[in-house]
Amino acid sequence: MTLTAANLVQTPPRVVFPFTALVGQQSLQQALLLVAIDPSIGGLLISGPRGTAKSTAARALAALLPDAPFVTLPLSASLEQVVGSLSVEDALRDGTLRLSPGLVARAHLGLLYVDEANLLPDALVDALLDVAASGVNTLERDGISQQHAASFVLVGTMNPEEGDIRPQLLDRFGLSVRLDNPLDLELRHSILRTRLMFDDNPEALLAQHAAALAALVTKLAQARAALPSLHWSDAVLTHVAQLALAAGVDGVRADLVMLRAARAYAALQGSLEVSLQDVDAVAELALAHRRSENAPPASQTEKSQSSTSAVKTTAEKLPPPSNDIAANSTQSDANAAGDWGAMAPTPSATRRVTTIGVWPAKKA
Numbered sequence: 001m002t003l004t005a006a007n008l009v010q011t012p013p014r015v016v017f018p019f020t021a022l023v024g025q026q027s028l029q030q031a032l033l034l035v036a037i038d039p040s041i042g043g044l045l046i047s048g049p050r051g052t053a054k055s056t057a058a059r060a061l062a063a064l065l066p067d068a069p070f071v072t073l074p075l076s077a078s079l080e081q082v083v084g085s086l087s088v089e090d091a092l093r094d095g096t097l098r099l100s101p102g103l104v105a106r107a108h109l110g111l112l113y114v115d116e117a118n119l120l121p122d123a124l125v126d127a128l129l130d131v132a133a134s135g136v137n138t139l140e141r142d143g144i145s146q147q148h149a150a151s152f153v154l155v156g157t158m159n160p161e162e163g164d165i166r167p168q169l170l171d172r173f174g175l176s177v178r179l180d181n182p183l184d185l186e187l188r189h190s191i192l193r194t195r196l197m198f199d200d201n202p203e204a205l206l207a208q209h210a211a212a213l214a215a216l217v218t219k220l221a222q223a224r225a226a227l228p229s230l231h232w233s234d235a236v237l238t239h240v241a242q243l244a245l246a247a248g249v250d251g252v253r254a255d256l257v258m259l260r261a262a263r264a265y266a267a268l269q270g271s272l273e274v275s276l277q278d279v280d281a282v283a284e285l286a287l288a289h290r291r292s293e294n295a296p297p298a299s300q301t302e303k304s305q306s307s308t309s310a311v312k313t314t315a316e317k318l319p320p321p322s323n324d325i326a327a328n329s330t331q332s333d334a335n336a337a338g339d340w341g342a343m344a345p346t347p348s349a350t351r352r353v354t355t356i357g358v359w360p361a362k363k364a
Helices: 026-037 054-062 079-083 088-094 122-134 167-172 185-200 202-208 210-229 234-247 253-269 276-287 298-317 323-338
Strands: 044-047 070-073 111-114 136-141 144-149 153-158 175-178
Touching (some): 026 044, 026 054, 026 153, 026 276, 054 070, 054 153, 079 122, 111 122, 122 153, 167 253, 185 202, 234 253, 234 276
Parallel strands (some): 044 175, 070 111, 111 153
Antiparallel strands (some): 136 144
């Protein structure tokens, strides 16, 4: 029997889980939307155990981008397969440059999904992140150079149980999200119910979320169009620099990523300019995987600052002590010092306890 187009079995198009139907993944959804609005943020790294909807969320995002390809990078890919190659033979024979496109070219205006990014060779990850940050892929071979546009949303995933990722490469990812196993009973029940609905009748679930998906697609397009017109004030720049310094990050990449993410967030909210609140909304996404182990978590820093401010305010309101109170205090101290068996206080060093459930702090 001869194979023809008529008797070939056509593979039905894959139905993608709706983005708005994801349950309990608000932080991940926000981060995905930000890198979709502005790919120059530098991509998103998602860390979490198996079965926490990492790949499902990435595919759902690609479905929101009009005519956007979803390209998966296999672990066995070579550098030429990823960035492409040039035919030197054609150039020497007839003087023409012929490009053999790689995965980054195929992912242009779409999403490039890198599963198990911590297991990829460092050179491969470096090349991917360079292209993702610049939006341009440069091919060079034997003195011949050619460039082509490669603007895509880079989403990398990793399971911490399968190995760490080098701090230098971790810092190159613009944003990061760390997922945990759902431990809340009601949340787990909602996840199971929604997933089973999709498995039994995906078209029905898509129909339920059709209006929300259409509204989100429009919102993304409007945010992308408004992005170049949004600006930040000197107060925003100062706030970003203060957050980066408090986190003990290296260099200024975190500052730039934070600004771009805050601008994307402001565009998504329909704002006319970037505010301090926009920066605070995205700060942890940019700082969590860059924070030094000697720097306190953001929540702890805020509590410390508020407590210090409250103590100062209370102290300012208290009247100065009278001479009688001061004399009694001095006499009490003297009596305490003269008590038999009393020991002078000895200072002891303390060690800060890192917050559970966040990215491990990098070594100072």
